[in-house]
Amino acid sequence: MLLDDEPTEEDKANELEARIKAPIVWTRLESGLRIEDLQEKRFEEAATILREHFLNTEVTFKSINILDDDESVEEFLSNAKIQMKDKASLVAIDETSNDAVGILLMRVVDRVAFSRTFSRVKLTYGRNYSTVMKFYNKLEKPVNIHELYGVQKYLKIFTLAILPEYRHRGLGKEMYKCAIASAAASKINVIAGIFTCVRNQELIETVGFVKHNEIYYAKYIDGDEIVFSDTGAGNYTAAFMAMKICESDIIARPETPILHHDFIALTETWLNESVCDFEIFDDRYLVFRRDRASRGGGVLLAVRADRVRSAQQIHRLQSSSVVNVTCTNAGSSLRTHMITLNSVSCVLIPKN
Template structure:
């Protein structure tokens, strides 16, 4: 009788683990899988971004934000908010189950569009603010909803990989893996700012369209170039978007079986 009860408990534990298991959105032959970024990996994601993204991503590197504790803290604060939406993807090394990359995304809705760009951006650190102001200058002239003919889309905030996993086609496959997540959420488009020539090339190969671009050499504040450490072949940052074929929006917002796809109001203390 006791053995039967123990077996039942074990079955329930296994079922619970299966329910909690992340959805897998893709794999690449080098042993990387793309899955939901779950709460248990949030701290690993923050560590990865502080070590492999802030010191190396073109815009943040140029303003040396990794050397500024306040700027880093503000960036991390916003990353934690973005991850709460549970719309992000983790790149995980199979076998060892190690996080090697993240793509952080949120759903953007048309009815919040005017509010998003009319309010004051509550950024405080001058280095972080300089990057956010630049991104806003790229995004503001473009109505993505009209360009792509949608009422909502996934905004890619960050796509980051550890250095040893770059230049192996993983970033491209990771971006493509978001299509499955988008389809499951009835989100028909993806857009984001791509800051390097290579990332823009990858997006173009997938089918993304360029809507606006600001050249680094032409972006001046007080007659000074802000982003000078841009590297070879990186001339500007571009807003790019993609309408995913065969993904249709629901005409009405129906209740989902999971809270995962219930869109939360944007919090006022972060950059959108």
């Protein structure tokens, strides 16, 4: 091997720093999407999705034409970026284009912050934004999650925004499931949020949420007028909903590594979309799966993240019996401890 190919100490340090700062990947989907922590480098991308694909479709904001009120739009986006900085939000990435296609904004709400929120008048300046926030406060204030569930803090869902071409494919449900896994990993055993359309309410109920307060749009009147008069077909109420995460769902990360293998290949995994990657391996491994739609079968390949510069699943084969991953070498001078394969596959061979 030529000495010129050897990375410098600075290169090694930069690679290590990049791995440390890399987001936790909560799951990878068969459709070629992954769901991971939302990091600062994607904040502007997230804000664009919210401005162009959320405010014009979300029931309450659309009903009052918030996009006609520039001050309200800017105030909404400003608050959204504050929520992003709490580092509790998630983003869905298309692995082919590396573009963000979905955002789930969340924050941890502790008991003191909750008391502070409802003990003072919140200053908002955009007229339309103020109207929606007043409605949300009326919906949420009667329910004290901390007392109801006996907790000091809970994870609050604020916004789910998905690009139009990625909707109605199950991505929303997967992001909600990852939110639950994220709360469990942080030992937060309650998650809650306001859901303004019937589709989201029914979807969130399938993962265990229950309604604690509900307001009919037709009965929410300011003066003599219904505030939200154009809510769309079937959207009759907004609901404040929550879920108690069972103790068995609280995931404790191992303090010391248990596995040291560069590759782990599994067949007959019997996994399905209800099982997140995080439940199988910690963030030291990149996980690639082919789950079978029917009972049984399935293959999985886990790759040590610190052994490769990058790894990507190849979707040329549609079979649920093959997972093929291409790897880029980490480039360390310790070649004997590094992966030198360009690609690796895990294949389930039928008995017959």
